[in-house]
Amino acid sequence: KQEVTQIPAALSVPEGENLVLNCSFTDSAIYNLQWFRQDPGKGLTSLLLIQSSQREQTSGRLNASLDKSSGRSTLYIAASQPGDSATYLCAVNAGGTSYGKLTFGQGTILTVHP
Amino acid sequence: KAGVTQTPRYLIKTRGQQVTLSCSPISGHRSVSWYQQTPGQGLQFLFEYFSETQRNKGNFPGRFSGRQFSNSRSEMNVSTLELGDSALYLCASSRRGEISDTQYFGPGTRLTVL
Numbered sequence: 001k002q003e004v005t006q007i008p009a010a011l012s013v014p015e016g017e018n019l020v021l022n023c024s025f026t027d028s029a030i031y032n033l034q035w036f037r038q039d040p041g042k043g044l045t046s047l048l049l050i051q052s053s054q055r056e057q058t059s060g061r062l063n064a065s066l067d068k069s070s071g072r073s074t075l076y077i078a079a080s081q082p083g084d085s086a087t088y089l090c091a092v093n094a095g096g097t098s099y100g101k102l103t104f105g106q107g108t109i110l111t112v113h114p
Numbered sequence: 115k116a117g118v119t120q121t122p123r124y125l126i127k128t129r130g131q132q133v134t135l136s137c138s139p140i141s142g143h144r145s146v147s148w149y150q151q152t153p154g155q156g157l158q159f160l161f162e163y164f165s166e167t168q169r170n171k172g173n174f175p176g177r178f179s180g181r182q183f184s185n186s187r188s189e190m191n192v193s194t195l196e197l198g199d200s201a202l203y204l205c206a207s208s209r210r211g212e213i214s215d216t217q218y219f220g221p222g223t224r225l226t227v228l
Contacts, residue, residue, distance in 0.1 A: 031213050043118075043204055044219040051214060089157070095213050099169040100147030100162025100206070102217065107156070 002027045004092060006105035013080055013112055021075040021108045023090035028071050031095030034102065035064050035075050037086040044089065048075070052095075080112045116141065118207050118220035126226045132193040135223045139186050139207030146188040147217065148180060151202040163188055164211040192225075200227045 003026045013019055023033070032051045036044040048057045048064040050073070056065040063076040073090055087109050091102035119138045127133050139146050147170075148160040159172040163182035180190040186207075192199055202222045208215035 034216065036219070041202075041224070043221040044206075046216050046218060049216045091157075093213055097170065098213065099164065099211065100145055100208070100217070101159045101170050101172065102147075102149075102157075103159070104157040 002030075002092060002094060002103045004090060004103050004105035006088075006090060006108050008108060009106065010109040011111070013110075015080060015082060015112055015114050017080050017112075018076070018078050019080055019110075021077070021088050021090075021110070023073040023075070023105055025071045025073075025092050025103075027094070028068050029094065030068065030092045031098070033064075033066055033073050033090060033092050035062075035073075036089045036091065038089060038107070039086050047088075077110075080110075082112050082114055084112050085110055118205060118218055120203075120205055120220040120223050122223060123221065124224045124226075126228065127195050128228050129195055129197060131195050132191065133195060133225060134189055134191045135203055135205075135225070137188045137190075137205035137207075137220060139188070139205075140209075140218055143207035143209050143218075144186055145208045145211030145215070146182055146186065147206045147208075148188070148190050149204045149206070150174075151204060151222070152200075157204070160190065169211075195227045197227050200225060 035047040050066045061078040087107040091104045147162040162170040182188045204222045206217040206219045
């Protein structure tokens with residue numbers, strides 16, 4: 001059974017810092033991995049999707065990497081801002097007939113203070 | 115283009131009642147997935163629909179059911195509500211319903227069971 005773990009569970013940083021969020025998964029046979037952010041009481045916003053054949057994806061100040069063989073992904077946020085404060089979730093899709101089924105980690109709660 | 119919409123946004127029910135939640139996917143999207151989010155269990159996959167057919171189902175009791183209409187809109191139903199069903203219910207849509215697709219989430223329906 002696939003398990004996804006995110007470390008740390010919570011992170012507080014001053015504005016302007018670069019930071020790294022970690023995600024690990026137990027079964028390396030994934031099809032893709034997706035990073036989301038969730039604001040309190042809201043739905044999920046997709047940030048980046050990495051297919052299993054890719055090593056990284058970039059969008060603005062965000063960079064996500066994937067090491068499928070070691071079961072790890074990292075989300076790098078450059079020059080953090082207070083507006084980045086949210087819960088960040090990673091989710092994997094096992095492929096095959098796993099239509100629509102994402103397995104999520106518990107998330108990292110990020111607080112960026114001015 | 116409008117995002118995924120869910121109605122109602124908030125719902126209060128009592129034990130034993132039943133409830134129906136609605137999800138309208140992004141225009142042109144054909145796949146809809148449902149998730150339950152609770153503080154203890156995190157995000158858990160309920161089921162996925164594509165072209166009015168359920169293709170995938172998570173580990174939830176039969177009290178949880180769903181359907182999809184020809185216009186891709188989806189509903190989920192929970193019968194005989196229990197206190198533990200209190201959660202944020204999220205739906206997500208994807209364009210082609212393929213494993214490689216990005217999933218886009220709605221704002222969720224907050225269900226409280228008293």
